[in-house]
Amino acid sequence: MRVVNMVPDMEYAVQQSQQTLSAALQQVSTGLRVNKPSDDPGASASMVISLASSANVDQYTSNVSAMQAQMQTADSALNSVITSLNTAVTVATAGSTGTSSAANDQALAAQAQGLLSNVIAQANTSYQGIYSFAGSASSSPPFVAASTTYTSQNGTAAAPLSTTTPLTAGSVTTIHDASTSEAFTFTAAAGDTIGDLASAISGAVTAGTLSLGTTATINAKGELAISTNSGTHGIVASSNDPVLGLVRPLWGTDVANAYAYVGNSTVNNVQIGDSATVATNVPGDQIFTAGANVIASLTGLITALQSGNSAIVTSSGAAVSAALTYVTQQRVPLDNTISQLNDQDSFLNQETLTLTTQQNALVGVNLATAATSLSQAELDNTAVLAAAAKVLPQTLLNYLSPG
Amino acid sequence: MSSITSILSSATQSLLAETGALQVTSNNIANANTPGYSRQIPVFQEAAPTNDGNFSIGNGVVLEGYQSVRDELVTSQIQQETQSQSSANAQLNTLQQIQPTFTTSTQDIGTEISALFTSLSGLSTNATSSAERQSVLAAGNNLASAFNAASNVLTAQQTALNSPVTQDVSQINQLTQQIAALNPQIAELTATGQDGGSLQDQQNQLVLKLSTLTNVSTTQTAQGETLTTGNGTPLVVGSQSYALQTATGSDGMQHVLDQNGADITTAISSGDLGGMIQMRDTTIPGLLNQLDTLANQFGTAFNAAQAKGFDQNGVAGGNFFTLPATVAGSAGAISMAITSPTKIAASSDGTAGSNGNVANFSAVQTNVLAGGNTPGEAYANLVYQVGSLTSNANAESSATTASLLQLNDQLSSVSGVSVDQEAANLITFQTAYQAAARVISTMQAMFSVTMTMGTAAAE
Secondary structure, X not given: OOOXXXXXXXXXXXXXXXXXXXXXXXXXXXXXXXXXXHHOHHHHHHHHHHHHHHHHHHHHHHHHHHHHXXXXXHHHHXXXXXXXXXXXXXXXXHHOOOOOOHHHHHHHHHHHHXXXXXXXXXXXXXXXXXXXXXXXXXXXXXXXXXXXXXXXXXXXXXXXXXXXXXXXXXXXXXXXXXXXXXXXXXXXXXXXXXXXXXXHHHHHHHHOOOOOOOEEEEOOOOOEEEEOOOOOOOEEEEEOOOXXXXXXXXXXXXXXXXXXXXXXXXXXXXXXXXXXXXXXXXXXXXXXXXXXXXXXXHHHHHHHHHHOOHHHHHHHHHHHHHHHHHXXXXXXXXXXXXXXXXXXXXXXXXXHHHXXXXXXXXXXXXXHHHHHHHHHHHXXXXXXXXXXXXXXXXXXXXXXOOO | OOOHHHHHHHHHHHHHHHHHHHHHHHHHHXXXXXXXXXXXXXXXXXXXXXXXXXXXXXXXXXXXXXEEOOOHHHHHHHHHHHHHHHHHHHHHHHHHHHHHHHOOOOOOHHHHXXXXXXHHHHHHOOOOOHHHHHHHHHHHHHHHXXXXXXXXXXXHHHHHOHHHXXXXXXXXXXXXXXXXXXXXXXXXXXXXXXXXXXXXXXXXXXXXHXXXXXXXXXXXXXXXXXXXXXXXXXXXXXXXXXXXXXXXOOOOOEEEEOOOOOEOHHHOOOHHHHHHHHHHHHHHHHHHHHHHHHHHHHHHHHHXXXXXXXXXXXOEOOOOEEOOOOOOOXXXXXXXXXXXXXXXXXXXXXXXXXXXXXXXXXXXXXXXXXXXXXXXHHHHHHHHHHHHHHHHHHHHHHHHHHHHHHXXXXXXXXXXXXXXXXXXXXXXXXXXXXXXXXXXXXXXXXXXXXXXXOOOOOO
8 A cells, every 4th residue: 555644643642542541530530430331331321320229328318317316315215214113113112011101101201292293304315306206296295284274375255266166178177185095186167166076075075086075065254175084194185276276274273283185196118228218206105104104003093192092002913014014015116226226337348348349330330440441552653653753754765965 | 862951951850859858848747736637758769750761750849738637537536536535534523522522521411410310329328418419309300401502502503504505505606617617718629639737637636635525426528527416516617606605494404505506415315515504404313312201201201100109298290301392402411300309209198208109210210211211221322323324434535545645656657747757857858959959969060060171161
């Protein structure tokens, strides 16, 4: 083949060499083999999926961390409740001997009352604004001191509410009964009146949701009064109906040592893995008022000690022991969750490592290989330039004598 | 029998022939770096011999003319390859501007989809947290913005290709006019048996330039080169050129029309114009359609999840994203339907603290959309496609560049000027010239001797 001009070939060779050098330099400087989709479309697409997995794993790790703190707070609270119940058993034993003086019994009753207060405080434990034992109604304390009467903020003697006063459609009025441990909820439909609310309450009494004697009436001040006859347990009522205004406990009607659960039974779940979730809470009604009722057993013990009747104290002590056993059992799933969270934390750390390795394999560069490639590219480029410098100036004219 | 005068005549002819050859060599050297120049060679012809009795004797040399050395096949291949290269380059230029939008960054669609799901997962740890809700709202906004930005980039690139279409058509018209003007001149030369020479070189160069713009088919006729584009639309026939036109179509894009006003846009398959039309009318709309489909299906699935829950006030969830009525334009128009964090329907039972509906949102990440892929997979496919298109255009550009280099080398080996060869020719012709001059000088000496025969000086 007749070669007449090597400049285009040299230019091409230099250009190719510089492109290779530039690519090698970029790989070494970024540590990446794939800097844009066209570098490796398949790897780039896989990277999208892998990065999404990484983001999920990071979030799962964050969730685990948040849940660990939340669960440990709840576990500490239950631990404190168990300690209180153990102490209560001891108090019951001391009060059941039959030889204790009346003053001593009152002192023991006062101690038991302190224990109940502590249990209630633990049952109302919160972590970063979330009440651990409130179910999904977690933005307010789940155990509220009960009263026998709640009255509406609205309504006066001059402008009384009446059974024909229409309620706001969609408004919700709730009564938590400390005796039945159940909740009555009335959602006003369009056209519903206070009379309809009263009828619904009456129906709930019949159904056993609310204690006997629970009523909704208009009192002498023209307010709506929600009351119960249960002087030992009481109720907690609330409403968001602007027609009624705030529904508040009537002063002087509080029931000593009586608490109603105003949370709910919802269990929230949080994802801590692609196919792993954990329950983030144990509803308070399940731990403290269901089964061997913790609060009721302590209330019974207080009443028994106050009465000075050793036989009743003995039976109350047995109830407290049963409550202790029950709470200890309820704590097991919580501890299992904490254990699961710890295990998942380790798994996620490993998963992060696996994904990072996968991502490095997809788009990363082996630095030793990249450095070698760079060195080779530099050498090639130098060689091409040197060849160009040698070859291009050579023509026959260089060798012809001027003469 | 030869005479001194016939020898002188022969030597003089030789001087003239070698002078002509030296001129051809000089012209070759002068045009050694002229693009498109085909080297010329002198065509020597033995002068007709003189019959003298029983033998004939040569009468020297005649310079018949000169001839350009060409390879029409390789020239045609170069034109074809140039069309492919220009098309690939045009596509590559546009794709390189689109590609960054689909490159993993802190703001690309894939990252924002992930961020939305992780923010929802974070919300599930504390459904009443304003910060977590605000985070979900911000992630939703960021995702909508990422869709909007990607759509805008594609649409802007598509629209930006209209102006070059008009410019290319204008250049094509200028070139075809110049090519048509050369046809009669070349035809006149070839009709008299002469070489097209520099005119043919000029025309080849113009056709090569035309090949950078559009697909061109060349046919040689007695009237010169006939050029067509598209599916046979004439550009040049003899001395006549046919101008293309542009007009705005119903799609708002610039369309290419032939001299009769017929739309030939889809028939322009290569060259810069073909590459741009391919990008504008096929590639970008394809990508936009996938992007719109993803935005629409994702937004619809997310809205369905939102509708299954309750917001922080216990109200049934309304739309999370606002979408247009049609799939087309969804990526460009998607926006947040809610502006308050409390409107995120995380609750499954109406209580503020419930996170039960987050599972329905999370399911959008793992459930397949109508197209058969999860949102992440659908986006990954889009990334793959953009990467693949860019990579292929790059490979095509590199391959055609390498191929053109080889073809040009091939053509150059036939038509190119070798300075070394011309230097050697220079010596050859110079030597021949010197020898002929020496013959004349010798003849002059012989004449002198002859003229002075019998004179004192001769004695």
